[in-house]
Amino acid sequence: MNIPEENRSPAKLQRPLEGVTVIDLGQIYNGPYATFLMAMAGARxxxxEPPGGEKMRRRGAVGGAMLPFAMLNSNKEFVTLNLKSAEGIDLFKQMAAKADIVLENFAPGTMDRLGIGYDVLSQINPGLIYAAGTGYGSFGPNRDMLAMDLTIQAMSGVMASTGFQDRPPVKAGPALCDFFGGIHLYGAVMTALVRRVRTGQGGLVEVSMLESVYPSLSSTLGLYYGTGGENPPRTGNRHGGMAEAPYNVYPCKDGWVALLCVSEKHWEALLEAMGRRDLLTAERFIDLEARVNHIDELDALIEGWTEGFTKDDLVAELLRRRIPHAPVREIDEVVNDVHMHARGTLQRIEHPELGSVVLPTGPMMFADTDRTELQPSKAVGADNSHVFGDWLGLSPDEVAALAQRKAI
Structure with missing residues (x-):
């Protein structure tokens, strides 16, 4: 870990989740991200995966489209298990009996139909924490609606609040709902682990993607309530609640810079930089409410100023004056971000299937612990012999026979 030495104590501690074993049935983004965070915190x-591999592996046929699988499945062990066979179910129960956590993000009811839902597994292992990531939760009128990031963006209001007022709704580019759900699922499991330490009792936790993303609408909801319940317009790059100005993305000679003022100090510094201190006393910009009410004129003034800069020069000027800002960067700039590479949260590695790629190590840092070295994802079933043999205690012949009978 790249936390500076002066911020560490001399003693090395275990990583927070050392000794915790997680059985990961996650698929696509939601579940796998939660378990990736656990792996990077030291969990086993x-x-x-089913014998043919997790759904996301099929994207490997489309150029670099398998990169998300590699990003979310570093530092894991990989086994195959046919949960549609009696032998596969029996093996899973043996694994759950030795585990601390079982995590899945199947459609609600799937694990119960297989005979390995929480009610069954908790009888086998009372200390087990069973975590379920869902779209809408395990109960409620929308329980059985199919949930993907796109559909949750549509249902949650994310899509209605993204884009520009004179254009159709548009999804946010990143898979926000999947990852919001995965982060909250990680948090729910950690909370349950604290309770187990205190009581010795496991339990069932569930996280809904829809409910995970709702708090992020706070600015838009502020506008909704502030107008007496009118549906807010899409605000483009302006503040979602239309409660801050300036707050936008402004043009430069060679790109764009995001700029906002969240205090009068920032506003005064911006006018100083623009050479327009005369506007400090202008009635139309005299306070935040006035600036919001004259936002089109305000944005036009700022655009006229920013257009005279290159992106780098504008960033330097705004940084010097401590005005909140950031350049709008392309993906190649982000992948090669000097800051994240210096912190070790992005690393370039040689992946056995993808070659040289940049992968995340996760945003969480734990001072005074040994750094978790990034181990790339592996082929389907790469650890069958190790897990079923060394961990569950099956002989090589028994493992081979299971494979022959297509149980693994």
Whole structure:
């Protein structure tokens, strides 16, 4: 870990989740991100896939489209298990009996239909924490609606609040709902672990993607309530609640810079930089409310100023004056971000299937612990012999026979 030495104590501690074993049935983004965070915090994560591999592996046929699988499945062990066979179910129960956590993000009811839902597994292992990531939760009128990031963006209001007022709704580019759900699922499991330490009792936790993303609408909801319940317009790059100005993305000679003022100090510094201190006393910009009410004129003034700069020069000027800002960067700039590479949260590695790629190590840092070295994702079933043999205690012949009978 790249936390500076002066911020560390001399003693090395265990990583927070050392000794915790996680059975990972996650698929696509939601579940796998939660278990990736656990792996990078020191947990042993055993990823179970059907014999043909997890759904996201099929994207490997489309150029670099398998990169998301590699990003979310570093530092895991990989086994195959046929949960549609009696032998596969029996093996899974043996694994759950030795595990601390079982995590899945199947459609609600799937694990119960297989005979390995929480009610069954908790009888086998009362200390087990069973975590379920869902779109809408395990109960409620929308329980059985199919949930993907796109559909949750549509249902949650994310899509209605993204884009520009004179154009159709548009999804946010990143898979926000999947990852919001995964982050909250991680948090729910950690909370349950604290309770187990205190009581010895496991339990069932669930996280809904829809409910995970709702708090992020806070600015838009502020506008909704502030107008007496009118549906807010899409505000483009302006503040979602239309409660801040300036707050936008402004043009430069060679790109764009995001700029906002969240205090009068920032506003005064911006006018100083623009050479327009005369506007400090102008009635139309005299306070935040006035600036919001004259936002089109305000944005036009700022655009006229920013257009005279290159992106780098504008960033330097705004940084010097401590005005909140950031350049709008392309993906190649982000992948090669000097700051994140210096912190070690992005690393370039040689992946056995993808070659040289940049992968995340996760945003969480734990001072005074040994750094978790990034281990790339592996082939389908790469750890079958190790997990079923060394961990569950099956002989090589028994493992081979299971494979022959297509149980693994």
């Amino acid at each position: 994560v055993i990823k179970i």
